[in-house]
Amino acid sequence: MAKKKKKSTVGIFFSFFLKAIVIILGLVILAMGAYLVKYTLTEEDKASEQELDDNVLVDVDDDIFFASDTDVDEEADEDALFDNDEGADDIKADEKIVVLNATETSGLASAWRDKLKEAGYENIEIGNYFGNKLDTTRIVVMEEGKGETLKALVPNATLETGEASSIECDANVDGAKAFIIVGKSDDIVSQ
Numbered sequence: 001m002a003k004k005k006k007k008s009t010v011g012i013f014f015s016f017f018l019k020a021i022v023i024i025l026g027l028v029i030l031a032m033g034a035y036l037v038k039y040t041l042t043e044e045d046k047a048s049e050q051e052l053d054d055n056v057l058v059d060v061d062d063d064i065f066f067a068s069d070t071d072v073d074e075e076a077d078e079d080a081l082f083d084n085d086e087g088a089d090d091i092k093a094d095e096k097i098v099v100l101n102a103t104e105t106s107g108l109a110s111a112w113r114d115k116l117k118e119a120g121y122e123n124i125e126i127g128n129y130f131g132n133k134l135d136t137t138r139i140v141v142m143e144e145g146k147g148e149t150l151k152a153l154v155p156n157a158t159l160e161t162g163e164a165s166s167i168e169c170d171a172n173v174d175g176a177k178a179f180i181i182v183g184k185s186d187d188i189v190s191q
Helices: 009-055 074-082 108-118 148-153
Strands: 056-060 063-066 096-101 124-128 138-141 158-161 176-182
Touching: 096 108, 108 124, 108 176, 138 148, 148 158
Parallel strands: 096 124, 096 176, 138 158
Antiparallel strands: 056 063, 138 176
C-alpha cells in the first residue's frame, strides 16, 4: 500500500499563496476591463458632443447656420457671414485679426483661430496676452462700429474700440483690424 505524503506547512502556505495571487490578478484584470469600457463610453460621448458643437457656425440675427462635412458651401457661408446688412461695414474676411490667449489654458488661441477660419476669416495671427488673466473675453476693434460679426461668433465677449499699441502681447499686431483677447468664459479647449 502506498503511503500518503503529508503536506508540510510551507507547502500548504505556498499553495494558498499562489491561489491568492491568481484571484487578485483576476480581480485586477476585471477592474481594468471595467475602467476601459467606462473610458471608451465617456470618450464616445465627448466626441459626439464635440461633433454637435462643430456643426454650429454662427448666430447672426437670430438665424443659426449649420455646417457639416458633406454639405458646406463655403462661398454661401462666407456671403451669409460677411454680406448681411448689419455686417456690411464690419471686419472683412481678409482683414487681420489677432487672437490672444488671456488664460492659463494652453492652445486656446489656436482653437479660436481654427474656429474663425471655419467661419471664413483668412488672416489670423495668434499669441499670448501679457495683461491680467481675463474671465470675460474682450473684442477690441480699431474702428468704431465694427466687430458685430465677431461678437456674434463670441457671444460671451465684450466689444470695445481701442488701439493696437495699447494691447500688450507677443503677436505681430501690424495692420490688425481687431483683437480677440480670449478669457475663461470662452475656453473651448477645456470644455
